[in-house]
Amino acid sequence: xxxxxxxxxxxxxxxxxxxxxxxxxxxxxxxxxxxxxxxxxxxxxxxxxxxxxxxxxxxxxxxxxxxxxxxxxxxxxxxxxxxxxxxxxxxxxxxxxxxxxxxxxxxxxxxxxxxxxxxxxxxxxxxxxxxxxxxxxxxxxxxxxxxxxxxxxxxxxxxxxxxxxxxxxxxxxxxxxxxxxxxxxxxxxxxxxxxxxxxxxxxxxxxxxxxxxxxxxxxxxxxxxxxxxxxxxxxxxxxxxxxxxxxxxxxxxxxxxxxxxxxxxxxxxxxxxxxxxxxxxxxxxxxxxxxxxxxxxxxxxxxxxxxxxxxxxxxxxxxxxxxxxxxxxxxxxxxxxxxxxxxxxxxxxxxxxxxxxxxxxxxxxxxxxxxxxxxxxxxxxxxxxxxxxxxxxxxxxxxxxxxxxxxxxxxxxxxxxxxxxxxxxxxxxxxxxxxxxxxxxxxxxxxxxxxxxxxxxxxxxxxxxxxxxxxxxxxxxxxxxxxxxxxxxxxxxxxxxxxxxxxxxxxxxxxxxxxxxxxxxxxxxxxxxxxxxxxxxxxxxxxxxxxxxxxxxxxxxxxxxxxxxxxxxxxxxxxxxxxxxxxxxxxxxxxxxxxxxxxxxxxxxxxxxxxxxxxxxxxxxxxxxxxxxxxxxxxxxxxxxxxxxxxxxxxxxxxxxxxxxxxxxxxxxxxxxxxxxxxxxxxxxxx
Amino acid sequence: xxxxxxxxxxxxxxxxxxxxxxxxxxxxxxxxxxxxxxxxxxxxxxxxxxxxxxxxxxxxxxxxxxxxxxxxxxxxxxxxxxxxxxxxxxxxxxxxxxxxxxxxxxxxxxxxxxxxxxxxxxxxxxxxxxxxxxxxxxxxxxxxxxxxxxxxxxxxxxxxxxxxxxxxxxxxxxxxxxxxxxxxxxxxxxxxxxxxxxxxxxxxxxxxxxxxxxxxxxxxxxxxxxxxxxxxxxxxx
Numbered sequence: 001x002x003x004x005x006x007x008x009x010x011x012x013x014x015x016x017x018x019x020x021x022x023x024x025x026x027x028x029x030x031x032x033x034x035x036x037x038x039x040x041x042x043x044x045x046x047x048x049x050x051x052x053x054x055x056x057x058x059x060x061x062x063x064x065x066x067x068x069x070x071x072x073x074x075x076x077x078x079x080x081x082x083x084x085x086x087x088x089x090x091x092x093x094x095x096x097x098x099x100x101x102x103x104x105x106x107x108x109x110x111x112x113x114x115x116x117x118x119x120x121x122x123x124x125x126x127x128x129x130x131x132x133x134x135x136x137x138x139x140x141x142x143x144x145x146x147x148x149x150x151x152x153x154x155x156x157x158x159x160x161x162x163x164x165x166x167x168x169x170x171x172x173x174x175x176x177x178x179x180x181x182x183x184x185x186x187x188x189x190x191x192x193x194x195x196x197x198x199x200x201x202x203x204x205x206x207x208x209x210x211x212x213x214x215x216x217x218x219x220x221x222x223x224x225x226x227x228x229x230x231x232x233x234x235x236x237x238x239x240x241x242x243x244x245x246x247x248x249x250x251x252x253x254x255x256x257x258x259x260x261x262x263x264x265x266x267x268x269x270x271x272x273x274x275x276x277x278x279x280x281x282x283x284x285x286x287x288x289x290x291x292x293x294x295x296x297x298x299x300x301x302x303x304x305x306x307x308x309x310x311x312x313x314x315x316x317x318x319x320x321x322x323x324x325x326x327x328x329x330x331x332x333x334x335x336x337x338x339x340x341x342x343x344x345x346x347x348x349x350x351x352x353x354x355x356x357x358x359x360x361x362x363x364x365x366x367x368x369x370x371x372x373x374x375x376x377x378x379x380x381x382x383x384x385x386x387x388x389x390x391x392x393x394x395x396x397x398x399x400x401x402x403x404x405x406x407x408x409x410x411x412x413x414x415x416x417x418x419x420x421x422x423x424x425x426x427x428x429x430x431x432x433x434x435x436x437x438x439x440x441x442x443x444x445x446x447x448x449x450x451x452x453x454x455x456x457x458x459x460x461x462x463x464x465x466x467x468x469x470x471x472x473x474x475x476x477x478x479x480x481x482x483x484x485x486x487x488x489x490x491x492x493x494x495x496x497x498x499x500x501x502x503x504x505x506x507x508x509x510x511x512x513x514x515x516x517x518x519x520x521x522x523x524x525x526x527x528x529x530x531x532x533x534x535x536x537x538x539x540x541x542x543x544x545x546x547x548x549x550x551x552x553x554x555x556x557x558x559x560x561x562x563x564x565x566x567x568x569x570x571x572x573x574x575x576x577x578x579x580x581x582x583x584x585x586x587x588x589x590x591x592x593x594x595x596x597x598x599x600x601x602x603x604x605x606x607x608x609x610x611x612x613x614x615x616x617x618x619x620x621x622x623x624x625x626x627x628x629x630x631x632x633x634x635x636x637x638x639x640x641x642x643x644x645x646x647x648x649x650x651x652x653x654x655x656x657x658x659x660x661x662x663x664x665x666x667x668x669x670x671x672x673x674x675x676x677x678x679x680x681x682x683x684x685x686x687x
Numbered sequence: 688x689x690x691x692x693x694x695x696x697x698x699x700x701x702x703x704x705x706x707x708x709x710x711x712x713x714x715x716x717x718x719x720x721x722x723x724x725x726x727x728x729x730x731x732x733x734x735x736x737x738x739x740x741x742x743x744x745x746x747x748x749x750x751x752x753x754x755x756x757x758x759x760x761x762x763x764x765x766x767x768x769x770x771x772x773x774x775x776x777x778x779x780x781x782x783x784x785x786x787x788x789x790x791x792x793x794x795x796x797x798x799x800x801x802x803x804x805x806x807x808x809x810x811x812x813x814x815x816x817x818x819x820x821x822x823x824x825x826x827x828x829x830x831x832x833x834x835x836x837x838x839x840x841x842x843x844x845x846x847x848x849x850x851x852x853x854x855x856x857x858x859x860x861x862x863x864x865x866x867x868x869x870x871x872x873x874x875x876x877x878x879x880x881x882x883x884x885x886x887x888x889x890x891x892x893x894x895x896x897x898x899x900x901x902x903x904x905x906x907x908x909x910x911x912x913x914x915x916x917x918x919x920x921x922x923x924x
């Protein structure tokens with residue numbers, strides 16, 4: 001547990017360093033200002049520095065954390081700028097103090113930008129990668145163009161709009177025009193100050209950094225790293241992508257507010273809100289390191305200052321600027337330079353110590369020859385259990401069908417009274433207790449382009465059964481898994497999980513109902529830590545809001561601690577607790593497979609689907625895996641359906657088998673009988 | 688020296704994690720040599736370092752007594768080393784034929800390529816049947832054959848194979864090992880990494896056991912097959 005704590009402290013320390021850097025830079029600048037050593041040119045740059053830093057933080061949330069390339073962020077800045085400037089113009093000369101006007105302006109700018117982010121996000125986030133980038137680019141331009149054609153004014157009758165010209169608004173002679181089409185807004189009160197800008201930057205950093213290091217951020221990054229796996233553990237990609245996009249737009253809106261209130265005239269020009277600007281912001285993010293929030297701020301500051309610092313070079317300054325930019329990119333991001341930098345860092349004394357620690361990390365564990373199931377299972381203490389149920393949110397708040405307390409599914413202690421486990425959830429199902437089947441499929445079929453990939457697949461799997469699905473490559477085994485977990489909708493047929501129909505539900509819903517899986521080609525959240533991979537699996541069981549995460553409330557702390565405990569417990573079962581803080585992609589292959597199983601278990605499933613768990617394992621490791629699978633059944637009351645080619649594993653642990661061939665069931669029955677069936681031998685086993 | 692490949696004190700890091708801690712071994716012309724070991728022992732890393740996919744931290748790799756340690760992968764193919772990577776890695780959107788022809792990319796002798804293609808089709812009749820199908824739609828076993836066929840298209844002197852039997856049904860596993868034997872009989876030297884240690888040791892001449900980045904045991908494959916330690920750790924009982 002101490003590794004987890006030190007990891008959390010490391011994150012905390014890192015965030016503090018970021019805030020401290022901003023504050024130090026602020027104090028430096030203030031000192032220069034007060035001592036009169038700052039040129040007027042530099043003075044004019046102070047607020048833009050804050051604006052661009054905020055924009056960079058905002059965009060990094062979308063590009064780095066959520067993994068979607070957006071080229072329209074200047075559009076959200078534009079919305080924030082105009083919405084807030086309009087408000088300030090309306091209030092100008094009134095009795096409201098400037099401070100209050102500006103505070104409300106910030107809220108208005110952020111809300112309008114958030115709203116447009118939300119509305120644009122709904123269609124745009126259906127796209128991926130380059131397509132998404134191009135569409136955001138277009139939306140950014142649309143926003144700018146609409147505002148260029150917008151006329152807005154006020155008179156004693158109220159507010160007036162037009163998209164045509166000033167006359168069309170029908171203002172009375174006493175009325176004032178606020179937005180004058182392409183001429184924009186003139187006379188915005190100059191309310192932005194360097195101090196205010198710095199505070200807003202700190203606030204943006206606070207929101208983004210805390211969000212990233214919370215349940216919400218984990219979900220967003222999990223979806224970024226592997227969307228299919230994220231869906232399989234019950235995360236909703238659309239929802240979290242939209243959330244990240246909206247929050248990012250709101251922060252960009254704040255950047256716009258700061259921008260608008262720093263100039264007396266505001267126009268939606270290509271220069272300030274066009275795609276050039278969007279790309280400039282993207283350059284900050286890329287240079288600072290995608291996903292590195294602090295880097296974004298540093299890059300924004302350097303690249304905003306650089307052209308001004310180079311001003312003495314006159315004609316050459318933009319050329320030199322470009323060359324410096326290329327060199328900086330190479331230095332921070334080219335693989336060979338990166339390696340050189342890392343080895344340089346390794347020579348530093350304090351880094352070397354860290355390196356040696358890492359080297360000693362226990363990869364050896366994987367082949368401890370006596371990995372018996374018993375030794376892996378550690379009894380939970382009563383105290384642990386208690387705090388667990390405190391921290392646990394009843395799954396029932398969103399859907400009544402999840403077994404009331406997911407802890408039951410994990411806990412070893414309830415193994416004895418398993419029949420009581422599920423009696424509460426599926427409202428009075430009449431099926432006979434004890435002999436009820438956990439999974440029942442009835443004539444599932446699906447075809448792709450006329451080819452019947454799965455044809456009439458029916459199977460019935462008892463509770464706590466270990467069931468094997470075997471067959472030649474391409475027989476449709478993985479397709480069956482994809483249908484069961486909601487990746488594909490079957491053309492026909494029915495699926496019952498524990499007596500409850502789950503046919504053609506979404507991946508997310510099926511995960512909530514209690515089917516979890518692993519993948520043939522391992523799908524981990526590769527950039528997340530081992531611990532966070534499991535915690536992502538716990539997502540739907542330990543619920544707190546995004547706001548709780550940003551504000552670091554008590555609920556957040558309690559839930560995170562409970563999650564850490566639960567996740568570490570699961571990691572211990574798989575002897576992965578020693579590398580909880582590793583990046584998942586740094587684990588050796590065998591451990592990655594184990595981590596996938598741990599993550600699947602974290603979702604608290606009733607049925608676990610394992611897709612070729614022994615692939616790439618040597619016979620000895622395969623034997624350990626067999627022990628692990630038996631342990632899963634005994635300790636977690638798990639029903640397991642597995643696809644496997646390793647006949648030693650299949651014959652060693654499976655109670656019954658189904659053989660698929662060309663999408664159809666070739667044979668079904670007890671393992672021994674099926675393995676000796678001449679047809680199966682001919683089609684699959686060989687001699 | 689009759690060694691076709693010689694590895695000396697090879698060290699490889701992933702960031703700060705030491706994957707290979709100074710390993711040395713050699714492969715003689717005409718041999719099948721296999722590396723066995725647990726997951727994370729460094730087998731794949733060894734192969735990838737030899738074929739220039741991962742840079743070595745220190746140590747040397749010699750091919751025909753000439754240092755190739757820092758040579759990029761594509762140049763090694765021209766020297767006669769072909770790599771069949773773990774997990775097949777066929778070009779999924781290209782046809783079987785295109786995949787095979789890409790294997791011969793570095794060759795200039797057009798007629799020779801035609802001949803090799805014929806040889807590959809003879810060895811893998813199923814690839815010929817499916818030559819216009821996109822590689823991604825092949826079954827796992829067929830993809831493995833394609834990956835091997837693609838490697839053979841460069842007319843290698845030495846074939847480096849990483850887990851050719853992974854994820855294959857039992858019937859295919861037997862077939863793949865038959866094919867490896869036939870390729871070897873055709874005069875190709877083979878360096879093989881396999882989890883299926885039983886089968887690998889059965890066809891190999893010599894073997895090395897890797898444990899957490901070090902070679903801990905080496906010898907004739909037949910001897911290792913009967914070594915009680917090896918049997919306990921890596922072979923099915």
